[in-house]
Amino acid sequence: MPNIRHAIYTALAGISFALGVIGLFLPVMPTTCFMLLAVWLASRGSPRFALWIREHPRFGPSISAWERERAIPRHAKRWALAMLIVSMTVIGLSVESLALRVALIVGLSGLALWIATRPVPRQGLGSCPMLPAPSERLTGASCSSQRANR
DSSP: OHHHHHHHHHHHHHHHHHHHHHHHHOTTSOSHHHHHHHHHHHHHHOHHHHHHHHHOTTTHHHHHHHHHHSOOOHHHHHHHHHHHHHHHHHHHHHOOOHHHHHHHHHHHHHHHHHHHHSOOOOTTGGGOTTOOOGGGOOTTOOHHHHHHTO
């Protein structure tokens, strides 16, 4: 039974990762949340796949910042908030039902407020996908030297 569970987690992680990659090209698809879901699923099904995602040059830094500090990089915040504004504008202009329009815009506004209030990763943490825990962090060490010291 554990093999089936691992296979299911790994398959769902792969699907989530693929949706995250699609989100790079389609503004209506979020990338980061799918990558976070992919790494969570992969850590239960395939730790090697989870490590690969965490060390990925494009996705790793944002995932690491979230896992370590529950922080969102400034560029990701800007992009997410811009897309939320675009979405709210489209909803405001295209949804006919006033109640639905208001509910959607209020919900997206709440999400925007939540994103805006998340911290930005501390200096240097967003650039190294696999930093050690804060208690183990070496002062002033580069990402490559921190990896070599592990």
